Amino acid sequence: MAETAKLLGTKGSPYSHRAEVALRLKEANFEFLHEDLAHKSDMLLRYNPIHKKIPVLVHGEKSIVESLIVVEYVDEAFDGYAILPSDPYERAMARFWARYIDEKVIPAFWMSCWTDGEMQKGFIAQAKETLTTLEGQLKGKKFFGGDSIGFVDLAAGMVAFWFGILQEVAGINLLNEEDYPVLCRWADDYCSIEPVKESLLDRKLLVAHFASKKEKIFATKAPVYD
Amino acid sequence: MAEKEVKLFGNWASTYTLRVEWALKLKGIEYEYVNEDIPFNKSEELLRLNPVTKKIPVLVHNGKPLAESLVIIEYIDDTWTKGYSIMPKDPYDRAQARFWAKFADDKCMSAMYSVSTSSGEAQQKMLQEAREAFQILEQALGSKKFFGGDQIGYLDLAITLLAFWIPILEEIVSVSMVDNENAPLLKEWFTRILDVDMIKTSLPPRDKMYELSKQRREQFFSGQI
Numbered sequence: 293m294a295e296t297a298k299l300l301g302t303k304g305s306p307y308s309h310r311a312e313v314a315l316r317l318k319e320a321n322f323e324f325l326h327e328d329l330a331h332k333s334d335m336l337l338r339y340n341p342i343h344k345k346i347p348v349l350v351h352g353e354k355s356i357v358e359s360l361i362v363v364e365y366v367d368e369a370f371d372g373y374a375i376l377p378s379d380p381y382e383r384a385m386a387r388f389w390a391r392y393i394d395e396k397v398i399p400a401f402w403m404s405c406w407t408d409g410e411m412q413k414g415f416i417a418q419a420k421e422t423l424t425t426l427e428g429q430l431k432g433k434k435f436f437g438g439d440s441i442g443f444v445d446l447a448a449g450m451v452a453f454w455f456g457i458l459q460e461v462a463g464i465n466l467l468n469e470e471d472y473p474v475l476c477r478w479a480d481d482y483c484s485i486e487p488v489k490e491s492l493l494d495r496k497l498l499v500a501h502f503a504s505k506k507e508k509i510f511a512t513k514a515p516v517y518d
Numbered sequence: 519m520a521e522k523e524v525k526l527f528g529n530w531a532s533t534y535t536l537r538v539e540w541a542l543k544l545k546g547i548e549y550e551y552v553n554e555d556i557p558f559n560k561s562e563e564l565l566r567l568n569p570v571t572k573k574i575p576v577l578v579h580n581g582k583p584l585a586e587s588l589v590i591i592e593y594i595d596d597t598w599t600k601g602y603s604i605m606p607k608d609p610y611d612r613a614q615a616r617f618w619a620k621f622a623d624d625k626c627m628s629a630m631y632s633v634s635t636s637s638g639e640a641q642q643k644m645l646q647e648a649r650e651a652f653q654i655l656e657q658a659l660g661s662k663k664f665f666g667g668d669q670i671g672y673l674d675l676a677i678t679l680l681a682f683w684i685p686i687l688e689e690i691v692s693v694s695m696v697d698n699e700n701a702p703l704l705k706e707w708f709t710r711i712l713d714v715d716m717i718k719t720s721l722p723p724r725d726k727m728y729e730l731s732k733q734r735r736e737q738f739f740s741g742q743i
Contacts, residue, residue, distance in 0.1 A: 381582055
């Protein structure tokens with residue numbers, strides 16, 4: 293399809309980031325439409341009536357939602373860069389680890405940031421375990437995808453860029469070079485990749501954003517990714 | 519060649535295991551089945567094969583293990599490319615199938631669970647949410663015979679466990695989650711899918727599942743689980 297795709301998202305969202313990087317890797321023709329999540333656009337509500345969330349990819353008249361599903365769609369619908377491996381087993385493993393990141397790594401880290409007392413201790417223990425497991429997957433490779441970034445790297449984008457910011461705002465120190473040297477090296481390498489760099493906000497801006505929302509997040513535990 | 523090297527670790531009561539079994543059956547793949555005594559008596563082999571989540575189902579093909587039922591189904595479809603087509607071919611249709619499977623797992627399953635583990639006013643609220651979720655899920659079916667169209671596909675395999683569980687839980691809890699008012703087409707599909715030969719002959723006995731569900735619910739309310 294030669295038509296320009298539209299990506300409804302925000303620069304502050306690691307989920308939107310996944311979709312944006314996928315499109316950039318494919319050198320796809322797309323327009324980034326910045327959503328104000330406090331005042332969701334008619335377009336967002338029309339193309340994602342069920343969840344009303346970003347990212348939303350509009351391609352032709354069709355809309356695709358859920359960040360990892362968008363990435364897989366981009367990989368299948370656009371030519372060029374191979375985001376998922378071609379081998380079925382490697383592809384399945386990539387999907388498994390992307391799920392692990394969404395279901396285990398991210399929630400444990402997020403809750404470690406925004407809880408306190410005994411609850412926080414529990415979450416921190418979980419977060420440490422999941423980070424160790426995730427780091428283990430790098431096993432001597434430059435990226436989760438091998439020599440170049442792939443599906444799991446995109447899924448872990450939040451770890452690479454957002455985790456450091458969140459822990460700074462929350463006042464904890466989970467992901468550090470001493471405890472996770474391989475993961476931190478990967479994070480730096482990931483963030484240096486051109487299409488990734490192009491999609492990331494200035495770090496200071498993101499720190500300021502989360503700092504300003506800190507109390508709200510602490511109270512609701514809900515992310516605020518504008 | 520590949521066929522003898524397929525082993526599936528599962529559990530008789532696990533509808534997630536069944537998802538994988540149905541995918542294997544649709545492709546005509548022969549496999550060895552190992553029943554795991556979950557949750558307290560998992561085999562060493564299972565824990566070695568899936569040290570990350572330690573859960574079933576786990577598929578082992580040529581010595582390589584895979585976990586997560588929906589991931590396994592896509593793997594089966596990607597690997598045994600001749601024969602029955604489980605996933606749609608078109609990228610958009612595939613994205614839709616994955617979206618609805620996620621919706622069914624994230625919203626419908628958890629709604630179903632919430633209804634059966636709550637009571638009083640909280641349960642009424644959960645029930646309303648569940649009914650809405652199923653009404654939305656029906657959109658994926660529309661007027662088609664199956665979610666996959668004329669033949670069953672990925673989404674049918676993913677969602678059949680709802681067709682099996684909902685009626686059982688409705689009876690135990692005395693509520694109506696899917697009926698002619700909120701999701702008539704989905705309700706019809708429940709009957710249709712459970713009548714498909716491959717599915718009918720492989721589901722665990724309803725009375726056994728009924729008793730197991732009742733037991734688990736009682737354990738939940740008494741704080742045991």
